[in-house]
Amino acid sequence: MKHTLFLLLILISCSKEAPSSEPQDTVVTEPEIIVPDFDNDTIYMKLKPKLLDSYWTAFKESASLYNIDLSYIDEVAFVSENLLNNIAGTANGSCEPYVRILVDETTFRNLSAGEQVFLMYHELGHDVFNASHEGGGLMAPNIRSLDYKLFQTEVKDFFTGVDYVEWTDEECEYIRSIIDN
Ligand SMILES: [Zn+2]
Numbered sequence: 001m002k003h004t005l006f007l008l009l010i011l012i013s014c015s016k017e018a019p020s021s022e023p024q025d026t027v028v029t030e031p032e033i034i035v036p037d038f039d040n041d042t043i044y045m046k047l048k049p050k051l052l053d054s055y056w057t058a059f060k061e062s063a064s065l066y067n068i069d070l071s072y073i074d075e076v077a078f079v080s081e082n083l084l085n086n087i088a089g090t091a092n093g094s095c096e097p098y099v100r101i102l103v104d105e106t107t108f109r110n111l112s113a114g115e116q117v118f119l120m121y122h123e124l125g126h127d128v129f130n131a132s133h134e135g136g137g138l139m140a141p142n143i144r145s146l147d148y149k150l151f152q153t154e155v156k157d158f159f160t161g162v163d164y165v166e167w168t169d170e171e172c173e174y175i176r177s178i179i180d181n
Contacts, residue, residue, distance in 0.1 A: 037148045038113050047117060049109050052078035055120035056099075059128070062121070066159035070128065073099060080105050088143070089119050091126035092179055095172035099127040114145035125158060130166050137163030 038044045043061045048054045056078075060070045075098035083090065083104035088111055093100035101123045108116060118138075125131040125139050133141045138158040146154065157163040167175065 038117065038151075041148070044113075044117060047113070049116055052080075052101075052103055052105075052120075055117070056124070058117070059121060059124045062155055063159055066156070068159055073128065075099065077101070078103055083107065088115075089123050091123040093127040094175050094179070095130055095167060096127075096176070096179075099124065101127065112145050114147070114151065115143060118146060118151065119143045121155065121158075125164075129164065130172065131158075132165050132167045132171060134165035135163040139163060139165075 034040060038047075043058050046054060047058055053076075056076050063070050077098070077100050079092070079100060079102050081102045081104060083102060086107055087104060088107040089101055089103045091100075092102050101120070108119070111119065121138055122143060131139050133139055135158070138154040154163065
């Protein structure tokens with residue numbers, strides 16, 4: 001009799017401890033942290049080194065972020081040429097009403113994505129705005145790869161006029177004389 005009661009108590013206590021919680025939806029989604037970079041930026045992600053026009057599209061979009069409308073410029077050409085001294089690209093429409101960027105595509109494609117966008121924005125800065133190297137930042141003469149954040153700062157400083165000095169008339173005259181041959 002004593003044994004039976006003991007066993008009964010165990011059974012009761014066991015049934016009490018049985019899990020009674022209902023199945024819950026416990027799918028935990030880890031918040032994805034996206035670090036802004038060239039490859040996920042809404043403008044730069046569309047850049048394609050084999051489609052040079054994509055840099056003009058991006059430049060116009062960047063300008064529009066600072067309320068600069070470049071849609072009036074319709075004479076824009078990227079001309080593929082063999083450039084000497086490992087030069088990837090050069091502005092050939094400074095001080096002219098048109099935009100004409102010469103690109104050595106072999107050299108250009110070997111640059112990093114950061115260097116490619118820096119180079120193109122720099123050359124377009126020359127041709128579209130007649131910006132000289134005086135302003136520094138984006139227009140500093142050394143083409144370099146910047147990290148995304150710093151590049152964004154330089155782009156902003158350029159389009160807001162902080163780092164932007166136009167070629168003088170004299171400089172323009174000289175530039176035209178060497179470009180026109
Ligand atoms: Zn330059």
